[in-house]
Amino acid sequence: MSKKNQQVIIPLISVVLGLLLGAVVMLIFGYDPLWGYEGLFQVAFGSMKNIGEIFRAMGPLILIGLGFSVASRAGFFNVGLAGQALAGWIAAGWFALANPNMARPLLILMTVLIAMLVGGLAGAIPGILRAYLGTSEVIVTIMMNYIILYAGNAIIQTAFPKAFMRSVDSTIQVSSNATYQTEWLSTMTNNSRMNIGIFFAIIAIAIIWFLLNKTIIGFEIRSVGLNPNASEYAGMSSKKTIILSMVISGALAGLGGVVEGLGTFENVFVQTSSLAIGFEGMAVSLLAANSPIGIFFAALLFAILSVGKTGMTAAGIPPELVSIVTASIIFFVASHYLIERYMASRKSVKGGK
Template sequence: MSKKTQQIAVPLISVVLGLLLGALIMLLFGYDPIWGYEGLFQTAFGSVKNIGEIFRAMSPLILIALGFSIASRAGFFNIGLPGQAYAGWIAAGWFALSHPEMPRPLMIASTILIAAIAGGLVGAIPGLLRAYLGTSEVIVTIMMNYIVLYVGNNIIQNVFSKSIMRTSDSSIYVSSNASYQAEWLKALTDNSRMNIGFFIALVAILLVWYLLNKTTLGFEIRAVGLNPNASEYAGMSAKRTIVLSMILSGALAGLGGVVEGLGTFENVYVQTSSLAIGFDGMAVSLLATNSPIGILFAAFLFGVLSVGAPGMNAATIPPELIKVVTALIIFFVGSHYVIDRYIKPRKEAKGGAAK
């Protein structure tokens, strides 16, 4: 099996193993897995509205996963994506609520830019600390999630103008000019919440793929991820590349946050914990092995599992078991070296046979 084929096979095998082990867990607890999965897929694809909801769920996951993939290509594990997404959501939402009469094209462009800047600034902090002080980006990004969560909640509760607040914890809805939902998409998908964020995500996939594979910066990101010392010796600035990769990672997460905030909920409200889409976006990128194109398909799977989960209630199976299946899939992706043992790349297998 070639290396390229192996990169496709490992995620697919991981998904199959995750579903099979999930079915085994259902059997152990006395549930019928066939009925459960049937209910899941019938719910996910049973109506035009639910299909629209799948695309709606995919949009922020794609953007956040792309952010994680850029950081990973540079050799970093950016766990701060939930905080970066929340920063983008709050900043863009605040702007949209404060300027309700702004023309729609300018409003959409402004909120996209503001969300990217907010997420990028939050991402820059661990990048700078890693580049110039050598601190662990894992520890710093975990801490940043809590900092952004509590500072962001305080801003919503105590800094937002009372005129844009519906309750002490939630703002009013943004104007139609600022909402990412569109009437033509609602009509097309039977009044689902699918929004223009999906198209933003598709454009982002193409841009990130081009960045990583066709530009000098993309080459430097990959080179620094493989060996920062060798990159420095070759004349690249590892410090600059580290900071830029974390800024780009945070900017994409910020876009994921504003797509979720202004596309799904259309307002800003206090969060009780870090955004789940941040962690799910990491899982999507891991399943796709950090491939921009693969992220599209991985996000689709997660969207199907998310939208279809309530259908398991018909089989009296707790929909929370879908979280178990998702975790198992990521476990097998993370344990890909076990799978690699049995599907060696063709060249390596031939080399071993020759020895």
């Protein structure tokens, strides 16, 4: 089987095995998995509002998944996506609150650019440290998550003007010119929170696919990811490529953060922990084997599970079991070498016959 086919089949097998393992867990705890999954999918697709919520959830997951994909193609494990997303959200939110009467197209553009710039700067820090000092990007990005989380909370509570604040921990909503929600999307999906972030995500998929597969920069990113020493010998600057890939990764995460912030919540508020979408975006990219196109479908699956899990409650099943299903899928994706080995052994057996 070709490598291209494996990139499609193995994630599909991982999803099926994850669903089966989730069903086994439900049976162990005395729940009917067929009833549970039926409730999940009925809620997810049972109304236009929930379908809109699926697309709403997909936007930030796609963007953050793409950010993880770019870093992974360069050979780096960017665990700091949650912090980079939060940095973009806070910075863009501040600008939106400070300029409520700016023309909507310009204000949307500015929030997008600010979020990408701040997210890119947050990604550049571990990139520079890795390129010039050889530090582990995993350790640095984990620490950066906490630095950005607590620094961001302090900025919201102490640096934001009082006119922006609704309470000590939360700002007022941004103006209608700044929100990513639109009347026509809301009307079409029965007042869901679906917003223009999904369109940003689809555009980003096309751009990142083209960047990685059809440009010199993409070739250098992939080359450094495969062998940085050989890339240096061939005349490529691995240091420049390392930093650039982390900047792009952080910029995409920052955009995912502002899509979540101004598209879903429409304000800025104190976070008690790192953004969940940062880690869910990583899982989306892992499931898609870092394929930009595959990330769309992986994000769709995660969004369906997120929106539909309330249907499991109606079936008497704790919605937390959806997290077990999600974790099971990620486990099988991470253990893809077992699936590959099984498929290879089957091929050798057939060849022997």
